[in-house]
Amino acid sequence: METKGPSKVDPSDKSKGLRQSGSRKINVLRPDPMDRPQNPIRIGASIRKVLEAFVSTTSKAKITGRWAACKPRRAPGNPPRESNRQNTPNNKHRATNVMSKLMPRAQRIPIELRKSAATSECTLHQLSPYIGKLKSSIARFLILEYTKPGDLVVDPFCGSGTIPLEAALTGRTTFACDTSDYAALLSTAKLNPPRSEQFALEKAKQLITEAMVLPVPDLRTIPRWVRDFFNRDTLKDVLRFAKVARREGNEFWFACFLGILHHQRPGFLSYPSSHLVPYLRDRKYPRTRYPELYQYRALTPRLEAKIRRVFKRMRPLRSKAVFERASAELANLPPGVRAIITSPPYMNALDYERDNRLRLWFIDPSRARFQEQSASHKRKAFIDVMSALIKRSCAQLDPRGYFILVIGEEVKRTFRAEPSEVVHELVAAHAPSLSLKTVFTDAIPDVRRGRRYCRGIKQEKLLIYQKE
Ligand SMILES: C[S@@+](CC[C@H](N)C(=O)[O-])C[C@H]1O[C@@H](n2cnc3c(N)ncnc32)[C@H](O)[C@@H]1O
Secondary structure: OOOOOOOOOOOOOOOOOOOOOOOOEEEEEOOOOOOOOHHHHHHHHHHHHHHHHHHHHOOOOOOOOOOEEEEOOOOOOOOEEEEEEEEHHHHHHHHHHHHHEEEEEEOOOOOHOOOOOOOOHHHHHOOOOOOOOOOOHHHHHHOOOOOOOOEEEEEEEOOOOHHHHHHHOEEEEEEEEEEOOOHHHHHHHOOOOOOOOHHHHHHHHHHHHHHHHHOOOOOOHHOOOHHOOOOOHHHHHHHHHHHHHHOOHHHHHHHHHHHOOOOOOOOOOOOOOOOOOOOOOOOOOOOOOOOOHHHOOOOHHHHHHHHHHOOOOOOOOOEEEEEEEEEOOOOOOOEEEEEEEEOOOOOOOOOOOHHHHHHHHHOOOOOOOOOOOOOOOOOOHHHHHHHHHHHHHHEHHHHEEEEEEEEEEEEEOOOOOOOOHHHHHHHHHOOOOOOEEEEEEEEEEEEHHOOOHHHOOOEEEEEEEOOO
């Protein structure tokens, strides 16, 4: 897109979002302040044409303003759009009531937690990416602040295992569970790392040798969408390796392999693609211009380099950790829990199955569906899971124990309340002995939000409850 210098709009213009344009004013939606670029960008000629064509279907207005989305005015008598319904007086009043309970105690997270932890954390955290992953420094902060060495910490939605890993690194006993196969693999790998880099490298060599004597797979039996990601010869190697690495006891090596499965960098195995979720980037990197990105990619040097990266800042696990592949509402939570620290699925915002589909296919090629149906997707399912968890957690918590939730807030809401409000109401209803002590907020910068699926999540709230 063509970008130009700052707009010549008069800064003293008091019309705030209304621009004079031809014979009438059009409403200009300003982007959220967190998204607003430092230098306002003027829309390019081609984009302007498209927008003008769109607007001209409802008016004769011309688009002249700064980068902005144009929203045609609602014709009198038309019903408000779905997303505006939450602002009806009753809902607004209700939301304000809940917020007034939360917000007076809200504070920004400590400043040292706002920067990236990528260059200081234990590199085992970087085994393989995971959408909605918690920053390890926040996990560490919560564990150190609210528990002591030897305490039992539980994470019922552990995802890639950030909280249990930090708990084990800081000498807390930990119990974790999750329903996703990919989460199970990553958590098991992180909580049972190999004893040394040397051992990890030797075992990787052994697994590759074992894999390369397997019969060459028939690529016609592989789904087309999977084949599309790989050079044919690379795919033959990775399919054979996955078959061996999938066996129990090899979780660390399988997780390293999944960590280099797709990306556009040379150290990865696929055609140019994004890293977090599998989208081919063949338009940005066309085969004709970048033929080298479409050539065979040898597995051995890439897997060895990955293992070395994981061992770069490896730290010893100092206590016992148990992972169970189970849903939060049914898992056998042990008694005597000092703290439940968890980040529940982002209600209606992320789909952990669809966004991990390529890695999930390698974990289980017989799997047919890659679309989530449950807690992260549907509001009712989220409420059911959270209600069950809150009731059980309260029973298992020690007196004075902590129940800590990291909740991703949606900015573009499609339902009445923000997830933290929903959760707060559920706690009040099902666990009156839990009282809210502190609320921390953490703005999520665009770089961490990753891609369009996360566009609604701009802030995390850390709700700290204590059992009275
Ligand atoms: C926000 S993510 C957790 C991220 C994690 N804290 C990390 O750092 O990687 C939420 C997780 O909840 C899991 N999940 C969804 N529904 C669940 C359920 N009913 N029981 C257990 N886990 C569930 C998803 O698979 C996902 O891994």
